[in-house]
Amino acid sequence: MGEEALPAMSPVRPFEAAQKTVEENSKPLQEVQDQTLENHSDSSVDRPDQDRETNPSTDSKEMEQELSNIIQTLKDDDRLIPSPILKGISGPDLSSALQFLGTKYNGLMKKHQGQIEELEKLRDNCEMLRNKCLEECEPKYETLKKKYTEECAERKRLYNEMIVLKGNIRVFCRCRPLSLEEISKGYSSVIEIDPSQDTELQIICSDYSKKQFKFDHIFGPKDDQEAVFAETLPIVKSVLDGYNVCIFAYGQTGTGKTFTMEGTTENRGVNYRALEELFRSSKERSSLSRYQFSVSMLEVYNEKIRDLLADNADQHAKKLETKQVADGTQDVPGLVEAQICSIDEVWEKLKTGARNRSVGSTNANELSSRSHCLVRVTIKSENLVSGQRSRSHMWLVDLAGSERAAKIEVEGERLKESQFINKSLSALGDVISALASKNPHIPYRNSKLTHLLQSSLGGDCKTLMFAQISPSSADLGETLCSLNFASRVRGVEHGPARKQSDPAESFKLKQMAEKLRQEEKESARLKESLQLMQLKYASRENVFKTLQEKIRDTEQTCRNYQQKVRDLENQLADERKASRDAAKFSKPPLAPIKQRPPLSRITNRLPPSGPRKNSTAMTVRVQDKENVLSTCKASGMDQTKPLNKARRISLAPVVRHIPVQTKRRASIATLPNEAERHQALPEARQDQISGTIQASQLRLPRRRSVAAFTLFPGTPQAAATPEAKWKFGGTASSSKYASPPPHVQALWKSKIPTICSPRQRLRLISSPANPGSLNSAQQAVSKLCFSVQKRVVVGSPAQPKHAMLPGSFIFHQAPREKEIVGRLGTAQRVLCKNRRKSVI
Numbered sequence: 009m010g011e012e013a014l015p016a017m018s019p020v021r022p023f024e025a026a027q028k029t030v031e032e033n034s035k036p037l038q039e040v041q042d043q044t045l046e047n048h049s050d051s052s053v054d055r056p057d058q059d060r061e062t063n064p065s066t067d068s069k070e071m072e073q074e075l076s077n078i079i080q081t082l083k084d085d086d087r088l089i090p091s092p093i094l095k096g097i098s099g100p101d102l103s104s105a106l107q108f109l110g111t112k113y114n115g116l117m118k119k120h121q122g123q124i125e126e127l128e129k130l131r132d133n134c135e136m137l138r139n140k141c142l143e144e145c146e147p148k149y150e151t152l153k154k155k156y157t158e159e160c161a162e163r164k165r166l167y168n169e170m171i172v173l174k175g176n177i178r179v180f181c182r183c184r185p186l187s188l189e190e191i192s193k194g195y196s197s198v199i200e201i202d203p204s205q206d207t208e209l210q211i212i213c214s215d216y217s218k219k220q221f222k223f224d225h226i227f228g229p230k231d232d233q234e235a236v237f238a239e240t241l242p243i244v245k246s247v248l249d250g251y252n253v254c255i256f257a258y259g260q261t262g263t264g265k266t267f268t269m270e271g272t273t274e275n276r277g278v279n280y281r282a283l284e285e286l287f288r289s290s291k292e293r294s295s296l297s298r299y300q301f302s303v304s305m306l307e308v309y310n311e312k313i314r315d316l317l318a319d320n321a322d323q324h325a326k327k328l329e330t331k332q333v334a335d336g337t338q339d340v341p342g343l344v345e346a347q348i349c350s351i352d353e354v355w356e357k358l359k360t361g362a363r364n365r366s367v368g369s370t371n372a373n374e375l376s377s378r379s380h381c382l383v384r385v386t387i388k389s390e391n392l393v394s395g396q397r398s399r400s401h402m403w404l405v406d407l408a409g410s411e412r413a414a415k416i417e418v419e420g421e422r423l424k425e426s427q428f429i430n431k432s433l434s435a436l437g438d439v440i441s442a443l444a445s446k447n448p449h450i451p452y453r454n455s456k457l458t459h460l461l462q463s464s465l466g467g468d469c470k471t472l473m474f475a476q477i478s479p480s481s482a483d484l485g486e487t488l489c490s491l492n493f494a495s496r497v498r499g500v501e502h503g504p505a506r507k508q509s510d511p512a513e514s515f516k517l518k519q520m521a522e523k524l525r526q527e528e529k530e531s532a533r534l535k536e537s538l539q540l541m542q543l544k545y546a547s548r549e550n551v552f553k554t555l556q557e558k559i560r561d562t563e564q565t566c567r568n569y570q571q572k573v574r575d576l577e578n579q580l581a582d583e584r585k586a587s588r589d590a591a592k593f594s595k596p597p598l599a600p601i602k603q604r605p606p607l608s609r610i611t612n613r614l615p616p617s618g619p620r621k622n623s624t625a626m627t628v629r630v631q632d633k634e635n636v637l638s639t640c641k642a643s644g645m646d647q648t649k650p651l652n653k654a655r656r657i658s659l660a661p662v663v664r665h666i667p668v669q670t671k672r673r674a675s676i677a678t679l680p681n682e683a684e685r686h687q688a689l690p691e692a693r694q695d696q697i698s699g700t701i702q703a704s705q706l707r708l709p710r711r712r713s714v715a716a717f718t719l720f721p722g723t724p725q726a727a728a729t730p731e732a733k734w735k736f737g738g739t740a741s742s743s744k745y746a747s748p749p750p751h752v753q754a755l756w757k758s759k760i761p762t763i764c765s766p767r768q769r770l771r772l773i774s775s776p777a778n779p780g781s782l783n784s785a786q787q788a789v790s791k792l793c794f795s796v797q798k799r800v801v802v803g804s805p806a807q808p809k810h811a812m813l814p815g816s817f818i819f820h821q822a823p824r825e826k827e828i829v830g831r832l833g834t835a836q837r838v839l840c841k842n843r844r845k846s847v848i
């Protein structure tokens with residue numbers, strides 16, 4: 009602002025508060041201004057008037073002084089008056105100017121604040137709109153992105169299909185122009201190319217005949233590098249899709265192999281253009297995929313691999329070999345792999361490698377390539393959408409010249425080089441021939457070159473060959489050789505190309521597959537053992553079922569026996585009752601036996617039906633038996649012999665006889681008392697019985713008398729059980745009272761543990777066929793005794809539970825024997841008592 013622009017200055021009171029403002033730097037200018045104006049109105053306007061009235065001259069001076077001080081302070085402080093023009097204003101003009109500026113500043117500030125507010129509003133609106141757009145467009149964007157991804161995949165697929173249809177191995181033929189030297193020498197062109205037919209080529213042979221060759225594309229002398237690369241591009245792009253690619257130039261020396269592959273600075277070759285295209289395409293696809301490029305450069309010279317990117321110092325120390333790595337592909341461990349991020353870096357690397365390459369002068373080419381030069385570009389890609397990773401190689405090969413050694417007239421080192429070159433080219437031809445004839449063995453290892461290119465010459469890669477030819481008539485022979493070779497290569501039918509995966513990924517997948525295989529094995533093993541266990545379980549289940557059935561059968565059998573025992577017990581209880589009744593109404597002894605009439609005559613009451621009838625019959629028989637015994641005794645017969653007689657006396661009649669005693673006093677009275685019975689028995693037997701009784705009486709508690717007959721000799725149980733043997737001593741078996749006949753005993757013994765039907769046993773005993781069979785009375789006695797024995801042995805419902813083994817239904821032997829002995833004693837006592845009574 010200029011000094012002249014300032015408005016007319018009016019005398020104002022000094023800014024007393026300005027000094028304070030200087031101190032309070034943090035206060036805004038507006039506040040300072042307001043404060044200044046306030047002070048001006050309060051003190052500088054009112055008070056001075058009053059002061060002026062009182063002492064005008066003194067006040068004026070003081071005020072001037074004060075004003076000058078303030079102005080000086082303001083001038084000194086650059087923050088308050090930054091403008092040098094304002095600083096130049098002196099006196100009251102300065103304060104007016106400041107006031108004017110302050111007002112203007114405030115206006116501007118207000119305006120500025122308004123603008124800021126408007127901008128804020130606009131910004132909010134923008135934000136709102138943006139959010140709205142995002143909300144609306146986000147799904148659309150996602151859909152479009154998805155569609156784009158799908159379209160890309162489809163493009164890749166179609167693109168690949170197109171390449172496959174064109175052929176995974178493609179052969180282009182390129183003919184260079186005649187060089188000036190050749191023209192000067194008068195050589196003519198032997199190549200005829202029809203511009204309308206870019207796949208056919210005719211060679212004019214020396215006899216003026218024409219030979220036709222067909223290739224995927226023919227480039228004439230006029231076709232430039234760009235045209236060549238335009239046809240190469242589709243195969244180059246396949247690398248980005250994850251396919252292995254090999255591009256090589258084949259031909260005799262000086263036909264333009266290096267020119268096609270490397271080119272010159274003005275005419276870049278396939279190598280440069282291919283890498284340029286890779287970088288360009290990777291940038292295009294950067295939203296979908298991320299790529300990483302690295303480049304290696306090597307040469308095969310005299311069947312040795314040389315790293316062209318390594319330092320010269322390292323060259324000799326290194327011995328590079330082709331080796332198969334984990335993923336099954338070929339690699340050269342120790343080969344320099346330079347990461348590249350731009351085409352400039354690539355060009356630098358290519359130049360470095362080219363400088364290190366082995367060249368030599370031949371008469372065919374001044375700087376002839378004496379080795380195969382290979383550039384390997386490794387592309388690692390990661391699909392950002394699907395996360396899929398892949399690694400692929402692109403080989404760019406400039407082969408050494410294929411001319412015959414004789415033609416170029418070399419010798420010494422050059423000759424050796426040529427031999428190695430031809431050998432490796434021959435190996436390349438063999439590999440291609442083997443591929444063409446679908447030979448199962450492909451001789452990749454016959455040369456370093458084919459071994460290196462193994463992964464890129466098989467059926468799962470895309471190969472492009474440039475067959476470089478010279479148009480000169482001087483090179484006709486070599487040209488025909490090259491064209492024949494190229495035709496052979498073109499005949500190779502490859503299978504569909506396969507996408508190359510990242511080795512790390514492949515390794516991971518292999519590991520997973522291996523793990524899966526192991527788990528499957530483990531699962532199969534477990535399944536087998538499970539089946540085995542199931543079989544075992546099934547067989548055990550069968551065994552268990554069989555056992556359960558057996559247990560059920562056994563239980564049923566047991567229940568049957570128990571029922572029978574209960575029946576017998578009831579029967580016995582009836583008999584006991586009858587016995588007691590008989591004992592109650594016992595009569596005095598009858599007359600002597602000789603004076604007694606037959607029992608049937610004196611009986612005034614018929615026995616009850618069933619058992620009673622038997623009892624009666626039995627009584628008679630017993631009488632007979634007693635008589636027989638007496639008769640035997642009287643006649644002095646050996647009483648130890650007849651076993652049946654002893655039984656008749658000692659056992660059966662007692663119980664069965666008692667119920668009818670009341671009706672047949674005479675016959676009952678003839679029963680021998682204890683002493684008589686003892687007399688009737690052999691002494692040894694008497695001792696045994698009395699001893700047994702005494703022992704049982706002494707040792708065992710009183711029991712029911714029902715079982716007292718169990719151990720009487722002659723009964724099956726008594727003879728067979730160990731109890732009997734114990735009671736009757738070791739001679740029991742030989743005693744006439746001790747045991748039944750041996751055959752019966754054997755039969756009992758075999759049946760004792762599982763007592764079969766009592767009827768059967770009885771039938772056995774009383775069988776007529778049995779020489780020792782009993783008479784009817786004996787049978788009745790035996791039946792009764794055996795019933796009782798069986799009840800005792802088998803058990804009855806009244807048996808204590810502890811007498812049985814739990815769950816097995818097998819009786820415990822010891823309590824059973826004790827009970828038997830106890831019952832024996834009791835029975836004997838009852839017998840004796842009843843007999844005494846009856847005698848009395």
Ligand SMILES: Nc1ncnc2c1ncn2[C@@H]1O[C@H](COP(=O)(O)OP(=O)(O)OP(=O)(O)O)[C@@H](O)[C@H]1O
Pocket residue numbers: 183184185229259260261262263264265266267268373375376377378407408409476
């Ligand atoms: N298509 C072309 N257009 C123009 N000049 C070419 C063409 N092809 C080759 N030449 C020239 O021919 C000469 C020999 O080419 P180049 O060195 O590439 O042959 P080469 O096959 O690589 O030989 P060598 O096998 O001995 O290395 C070079 O000077 C090159 O510029």
